[in-house]
Amino acid sequence: MDPYVVRPRRKTRQIRVGDVAIGGDAPISVQSMTIADTRDAAATSAEIARLAEAGADLVRVAVPDQAAAAALPDIVRHAPVPLIADIHFEYRLALAAVEAGIACIRINPGNLPKKTQVKAVVAACRDRGIPIRIGVNQGSLATDLIDRFGGPTAEAMVESALGHIRILEDEGFTDIKVSLKSHDAPTAIAAYLGLAERCDYPFHLGITEAGTPKAGIVKSAVGVGTLLALGVGDTLRVSLTADPVEEVRAGWEILKALGLRSRGPTLVACPSCGRCEGDLIGIAQKVEERLESVSVPLSVAVMGCVVNGPGEGRMADVGIALGKGRGVLFKGGEVVKTLDEQGLVEALFEEIDKAVEGHADR
Helix, strand or coil, X not given: CCCCCCCCCCCCCCEEECCEEECXXXXXXXXXXXXXXXXXHHHHHHHHHHHHHHCCCEEEEECCCHHHHHHHHHHHHHCCCCEEEECCCCHHHHHHHHHHCCCEEEXXXXXXXXXXXXXXXXXXXXXXXXXXXXXXXXXXXXXXXXXXXXXXXXXXXXXXXXXXXXXXXXXXCXXXXXXXXXXXXXXXXXXXXXXXXXXXXXXXXXXXXCXXXXXXXXXXXXXXXXXXXXXXXXXXXXXXXXXXXXXXXXXXXXXXXXCCCCCCCEEEECCCCCXXXXXXXXXXHHHHHHHCCCCCCCEEEEECCCCCHHHHCCCCCEEEEXXXXXXXXXXXXXXXXXXXXXXXXXXXXXXXXXXXXXXXXX
C-alpha cells in the first residue's frame, strides 16, 4: 500500500488485553460483542467460539447484573480469545468481572457516583493487570457538556473522554484505551482526530448504531476506514444490527482493503455490464459464500469477460472468466483450461483446495 495513501500509525502507548497487544506497533485487532444472554453461559460460550472462528481477536460480553457476572467464570474458562466485560454505572459488577478473570473492563469512571468506587475498580484492575476501556458515546454525553459546547459535538465528546481519563490518571492508572462513538461518521472522525492531538492512549474505533449490514457496513467503512487511512486506530468493531459474525467479517474486509492486515481470501469480481454473457452475479455470489470457510490468504478473481478477464485478474492467485456458456480457469493470469460454465465454480475450488493444502504443508 502506498505510504502516501495510508499514513503511518499514530504513536501510542501499548496495553495488553489478555494475550492481545493493543497500540504501539501491535496489529490492529478486530472485535465484536455477543448478543446471547450472558446469564446463559453455554449459549454465550458457543457464540464466542463462533466469533473466534470467524476471526475475532477479542470479544465483549454484556454484564448488566449479578446473574450475568456469576456466569463469567465459566464463560472465561472456555473462551478461546480474551474477553471484555461491558459494564455501566455499577462498580460491583466490575469487581466481580475482575474476580472472574476477565481481560478488560469497559466502564466510564465518571459515571461512578463515589470516588471510593473508582478507587476500588482501579485497585482491582491494577492488581490483575487489567486495562480499562473508556467508552464515550455521542448519545449519552453529560448535560453540562452539551450546554457548554452547544450540542453533542465532536468537541464535547473529546472533553468527555479527557474528563474520564483524568479521573483514572488521578489514581495513577494509565492502562487505558478509549473509544469515541457516534452514529455519524464525520462526527466520529472529528472526535477521534481531536483526541489524538491530546493524548497517546490507544483507540478503539467504531461507528455506533450503524444499522443493518446494507447501510452499516458502508458507514463503518467510511468512518473507520478513513481513520485507519489517516493512521488512527488500534482496535475496531463494526457495529451492525446483525449476527455479530458479520461484524467480524466486515472488520477484516476493511483492514484488508487498506492493506493493514490479511486473513482469509480476497475476492476480486468484475462489475456487472452488458459485455458479460454469463451468470456473473450468481457465480460471484456462490464463490463468495464458499470462500467464507477458507482461512488462507488467497486472491480469487471472478471476471465477466474471457478476453479481458485473465489480464484484469492477473494479480489473483486463481480465478475464472466467463464467456457465452463457457469460461476459462486461470492462475496468475495464465489460462489453465476452458470448460462449461456449470463446471467453473467446482474447477475453481479444486485449485483453491490445492492452494490451501499447499499452505498447510509449509
